[in-house]
Structures are given as C-alpha cells and as structure tokens.
Amino acid sequence: MNYDVAIVGGGASGLACAVRLLRNAPELKIAVIEAGERLGKKLASTGNGQGNVTNTDMSAEYYFGNKDLVKKIALSPDRISLEEQLFHCMLHADERGRVYPVGRQASALVDSLIHDLQHGGAEILLNTKVTAIDKRLKMTLSSGQTLTARFAVLCTGGKAQKQYKTDGSAYALAQSLGHGLTQLFPSLVQLKTDTEHTKILKGIRVDCGVTACMNGQTLARTHGDVIFTEYGVSGNAIFAISPYVADRHGTVLSLNFLPFDDEKIIRDIEEKKKLGYRDGELLSGTLHNQIGRAIIRRCGSNRAEDICSTAKSFILNVVGTLGFDYAQVTRGGVETDGVTEELESKYVRNLFLAGELLDIDGCCGGYNLHWAFSSGYAAADGILKRL
Ligand SMILES: Cc1cc2nc3c(=O)[nH]c(=O)nc-3n(C[C@H](O)[C@H](O)[C@H](O)COP(=O)(O)OP(=O)(O)OC[C@H]3O[C@@H](n4cnc5c(N)ncnc54)[C@H](O)[C@@H]3O)c2cc1C
Known part of the structure; x- marks a missing residue:
C-alpha cells in the first residue's frame, strides 16, 4: 500500500488534518489509519456528548506545555476560529464562552468530518493499529501488512481513557524515531x-x-x-x-x-x-x-x-x-523541542506530529479540542507547503 499521506489515528487531530489536506489538495492519496472500530469515537463523547469544540476566551494562559508553540499553532489569527470552517454545523457559545454545535450533538461533528473524508476519497482503515514505523515512513500494521507514505502524521492521542484505544502504547512509535517523552500525568480528573x-x-x-x-x-x-x-x-x-x-x-x-x-x-x-x-x-x-x-x-x-x-x-x-482511566486529557507527551513550528519532526523528514500526543494540554472548556484541531491543521499546512 502506497499513499501520499498516511495519518495515524482517526481522532480529533487526525480528522482535522485529513479534512484540511483534502480541501486544499484533493488530488492527494490519503489514508487514515485508526486502531478503533470507528473514527472520532472520543470526539463523539466530548462535552458530555455535546462537543465543546473551542472557547471564545482563547489565551495561552489556558494551556500547559510550550506556550510559544501554542501561540503560533492554536492562537494565530487564521486558526483561532477554525472550527467555524472545519464543521458543516452551526456553532454557538454558551454564557461561559464554551462553543458547541447548535444541535448539541458531538456525533454530528464526527459525521461532518467523515462526510468530508468520504467525499474527498480518503481511504479509511479501521480496526488497524500501526505497530511500527521507520525513518523512511514505512509502517507495519496490526494486520501484518505494510504501508508506505511520502508524508506521515502521528495523531495517536494521549493516555486518557483507554476504552478509546488511547492507552499510551503509541508514544513508542514517536520514541522509536528518536523523540523524547516527558513524564505523563492524568489531567481534567477527579x-x-x-x-x-x-x-x-x-x-x-x-x-x-x-x-x-x-x-x-x-x-x-x-x-x-x-x-x-x-x-x-x-x-x-x-x-x-x-x-x-x-x-x-x-x-x-x-x-x-x-x-x-x-x-x-x-x-x-x-x-x-x-x-x-x-x-x-x-x-x-x-x-x-x-x-x-x-x-x-x-x-x-x-x-x-x-x-x-x-x-x-x-x-x-x-x-x-483517579488516574488515566478517568482523566479527560494527558499532561505531558512527546517533547515539543523535537518538532518545528509546523510540527514536523526534527529527526525524520516528512513526519509530522499533532494533537494530545505532544506535550501540550489545556484547561477544561474546549481548549483541548482546539489544540487537536489547530495542530492537525498545522501539520496539514506543513505538508501542503512541501507539495
Ligand atoms: C470523556 C471525554 C470528554 C472530553 N471532552 C472534551 C471537551 O468537551 N472539549 C475539549 O476540548 N476536550 C475534551 N476532551 C479531550 C479531547 O477529546 C482530546 O484532547 C482530543 O480528542 C485529542 O485529540 P487527538 O486527535 O490528539 O487524540 P484522540 O482524539 O484521542 O484520537 C487518537 C486516535 O488515535 C488512535 N490510535 C492510537 N494509537 C494508534 C495506533 N497505533 N494506530 C492507529 N490508530 C491509533 C486512537 O484509536 C484514537 O482514535 C475530552 C476527553 C474525554 C476522554
């Protein structure tokens, strides 16, 4: 299997990355590889099923980790309200500034993203885990098959709530390519x-x-x-x-x-x-x-x-x-000094990393999804510049 871009992880950041690429370069042959049986399963359960996708009060003070990178990736004027364009859903802010789809259904957000993927002709590999990746971006899949890509984006999430296939095992993919990992802690937790x-x-x-x-x-x-x-x-x-x-x-x-x-x-x-x-x-x-x-x-x-x-x-x-099984997000992750401002790996050319996988997390109120979407966009933009 050969692709222009292989996106590993079909969660919030992976789906945003795929949609951004398909809208701007429809000719690309894109694969989204997802360990779970569905795309965006965690996204569909966010905000108590209502999907708190971002916040009207955006500032680096609501983030932990590399704040300069947050400012460049998530708070830049072209990305600050990217959710308005990303979804085919009207969005609305509540009195606390938390932004939700008007219909208050997070699953509608996932449907919107999947619609774009299918419409754009992306290949979706479900129940498929990437178990290894090398510096030439050759990946081994849980099915035993291999896959190569010109560009790869690791969007495998963190360690919070392993029922969403985010058990932390995917950090090893980045580590195997030379990336360091900070200490991990459960956050947004009892x-x-x-x-x-x-x-x-x-x-x-x-x-x-x-x-x-x-x-x-x-x-x-x-x-x-x-x-x-x-x-x-x-x-x-x-x-x-x-x-x-x-x-x-x-x-x-x-x-x-x-x-x-x-x-x-x-x-x-x-x-x-x-x-x-x-x-x-x-x-x-x-x-x-x-x-x-x-x-x-x-x-x-x-x-x-x-x-x-x-x-x-x-x-x-x-x-x-109460630990990772109950936490909404992971504090810590892949060290951000190993990526450029476009989220490209400094160790492996054409490899990008996005989302909760990186050592950046946010407060409660839509900040983590905004980081996931904006970092997925940033990785896509990095790839688009190279085409
Ligand atoms: C219950 C709950 C409610 C939340 N509510 C909100 C909220 O309202 N607002 C907010 O901002 N944030 C919320 N969050 C946090 C937010 O959902 C995450 O920060 C965000 O989804 C992270 O996006 P991501 O793409 O980095 O990772 P994820 O969305 O976790 O996606 C990672 C994907 O990668 C896949 N994967 C992992 N390893 C592999 C592999 N080796 N091969 C292939 N696929 C792999 C996983 O199956 C998963 O689908 C909530 C989290 C939880 C658990």
Missing part, C-alpha cells in the same frame, strides 16, 4: 484527598469556591460544583482546578463554602446562638446540614469567628487523582 473530615459528606454536591495552594502559594482559583465522594472530590470546579495540581505533590485545596461578608455570617451565627440553637445547628439554613455539621465539628469551637473562618477555608490535602 482528585483523591484525605477524607477524614468529608467521609460523612459522600454524595453531597455544593457550589463553592476552590483554591489550590502549595507551600502557601496560590496555584489557581475557581468556583463551581464540588461533589464529595468516597475517594475525595469530583465536580466541575474540581475538573477545572485539576490541571494545576495534576503534576504536583503536596497540594491542598481550600474550599470556601460561604463566599460572603464575614460580618454577615458571624451575625447570623450569633443570632442562632441567642435563639438557643445547638452547636451542630449553627449553620443550619445557611449550608447543607451535613456540611454545616462537618465544619463545626472540624472547627472544634462554637465561636462565630472560628466557624466562619473554617467555612471559608475548609482544607483538603490532595493525595492523588
């Missing part, structure tokens, strides 16, 4: 914490402020849902804060259950005391009863000021994460 003070809160969801700190320094702050679980904490706010703690030991979370004026809170507690409320009930009506009791028990005093300060800074020690 956090394990000490549960001494939260065991009784299991199953309770609360809207609160969350600050991640290490050695007295604030790493990040957010606000939103926290759900107490048997292992620690989950919820939107935890997902949002997890990228800042994923690769650090010794982080603490400070939960602010009462983001109001101290005075107001203290007055409310004092009034309850005067009315004869028992200690355990001093936050009743202000917070979920169980949370109120957990705060007062932990505080160990019935002084209104002490209760108020515990409610505003309820500390949990982070002891780990």
Whole structure:
C-alpha cells in the first residue's frame, strides 16, 4: 500500500488534518489509519456528548506545555476560529464562552468530518493499529501488512481513557524515531484527598469556591460544583482546578463554602446562638446540614469567628487523582523541542506530529479540542507547503 499521506489515528487531530489536506489538495492519496472500530469515537463523547469544540476566551494562559508553540499553532489569527470552517454545523457559545454545535450533538461533528473524508476519497482503515514505523515512513500494521507514505502524521492521542484505544502504547512509535517523552500525568480528573473530615459528606454536591495552594502559594482559583465522594472530590470546579495540581505533590485545596461578608455570617451565627440553637445547628439554613455539621465539628469551637473562618477555608490535602482511566486529557507527551513550528519532526523528514500526543494540554472548556484541531491543521499546512 502506497499513499501520499498516511495519518495515524482517526481522532480529533487526525480528522482535522485529513479534512484540511483534502480541501486544499484533493488530488492527494490519503489514508487514515485508526486502531478503533470507528473514527472520532472520543470526539463523539466530548462535552458530555455535546462537543465543546473551542472557547471564545482563547489565551495561552489556558494551556500547559510550550506556550510559544501554542501561540503560533492554536492562537494565530487564521486558526483561532477554525472550527467555524472545519464543521458543516452551526456553532454557538454558551454564557461561559464554551462553543458547541447548535444541535448539541458531538456525533454530528464526527459525521461532518467523515462526510468530508468520504467525499474527498480518503481511504479509511479501521480496526488497524500501526505497530511500527521507520525513518523512511514505512509502517507495519496490526494486520501484518505494510504501508508506505511520502508524508506521515502521528495523531495517536494521549493516555486518557483507554476504552478509546488511547492507552499510551503509541508514544513508542514517536520514541522509536528518536523523540523524547516527558513524564505523563492524568489531567481534567477527579482528585483523591484525605477524607477524614468529608467521609460523612459522600454524595453531597455544593457550589463553592476552590483554591489550590502549595507551600502557601496560590496555584489557581475557581468556583463551581464540588461533589464529595468516597475517594475525595469530583465536580466541575474540581475538573477545572485539576490541571494545576495534576503534576504536583503536596497540594491542598481550600474550599470556601460561604463566599460572603464575614460580618454577615458571624451575625447570623450569633443570632442562632441567642435563639438557643445547638452547636451542630449553627449553620443550619445557611449550608447543607451535613456540611454545616462537618465544619463545626472540624472547627472544634462554637465561636462565630472560628466557624466562619473554617467555612471559608475548609482544607483538603490532595493525595492523588483517579488516574488515566478517568482523566479527560494527558499532561505531558512527546517533547515539543523535537518538532518545528509546523510540527514536523526534527529527526525524520516528512513526519509530522499533532494533537494530545505532544506535550501540550489545556484547561477544561474546549481548549483541548482546539489544540487537536489547530495542530492537525498545522501539520496539514506543513505538508501542503512541501507539495
Ligand atoms: C470523556 C471525554 C470528554 C472530553 N471532552 C472534551 C471537551 O468537551 N472539549 C475539549 O476540548 N476536550 C475534551 N476532551 C479531550 C479531547 O477529546 C482530546 O484532547 C482530543 O480528542 C485529542 O485529540 P487527538 O486527535 O490528539 O487524540 P484522540 O482524539 O484521542 O484520537 C487518537 C486516535 O488515535 C488512535 N490510535 C492510537 N494509537 C494508534 C495506533 N497505533 N494506530 C492507529 N490508530 C491509533 C486512537 O484509536 C484514537 O482514535 C475530552 C476527553 C474525554 C476522554
């Protein structure tokens, strides 16, 4: 089998790369090689099945890894809103700037990309894993066949959620060609914490402020849902804060259950005391009863000021994460100093790398898909320049 371009991995970045190539050079003989039984399976499950493809608030501060490369690849004026052109779907931003297809169906995004691939005549090899690749871009497939290509693009994703065939085994392809790999961590993931003070809160969801700190320094702050679980904490706010703690030991979370004026809170507690409320009930009506009791028990005093300060800074020690099986994205990956600004390998001519495979990841809110699509575009543009 001989192709002009072989794209390894039919996920978000691989499909964007293929579509970009087909639209600009329809004469190319392109193969998309996908280990799974379907193209874009992970993409179809993103954003709770609704597909949060990008964000209106785009900045390098929402990315981790090589920010210069992010600026050049993902934030350049011609790529910042590439999703508008990539899909045959109308897109719409919600009040938080998260952009979704108007129909809120991520599978429609995949259908749109597959339509373009089929229409453009790309060859799609499903249930086919690339097991080896050499410097002449000759690939060995799981079927035992070999395939050669003039250009190859590795778009094999990261290590998050192996049910999507992203078990991390594909890093070895890049490594076999001389690329280095940074340490890998799960990100956008639930956090394990000490549960001494939260065991009784299991199953309770609360809207609160969350600050991640290490050695007295604030790493990040957010606000939103926290759900107490048997292992620690989950919820939107935890997902949002997890990228800042994923690769650090010794982080603490400070939960602010009462983001109001101290005075107001203290007055409310004092009034309850005067009315004869028992200690355990001093936050009743202000917070979920169980949370109120957990705060007062932990505080160990019935002084209104002490209760108020515990409610505003309820500390949990982070002891780990739920791991790659639950994470949405991988922190770390193939070292970016091994690729050019067009994402071509510095070690193998005509080999490009894109997507989560590289050591770049983003915050929750559409940043990872935008990186996947824009890096797929960048690889395609690099190839188009060479034709
Ligand atoms: C549940 C979930 C929800 C998410 N929601 C969002 C969201 O709403 N917004 C957002 O921005 N991000 C979201 N993400 C993250 C986002 O989906 C990924 O960052 C993005 O899909 C990465 O794109 P990619 O092309 O690099 O990798 P993937 O989309 O993971 O694609 C890689 C593909 O390569 C294939 N492959 C791997 N190895 C081989 C091989 N050796 N040979 C052939 N094929 C191979 C895999 O089967 C896979 O299909 C979510 C992730 C998950 C798990």
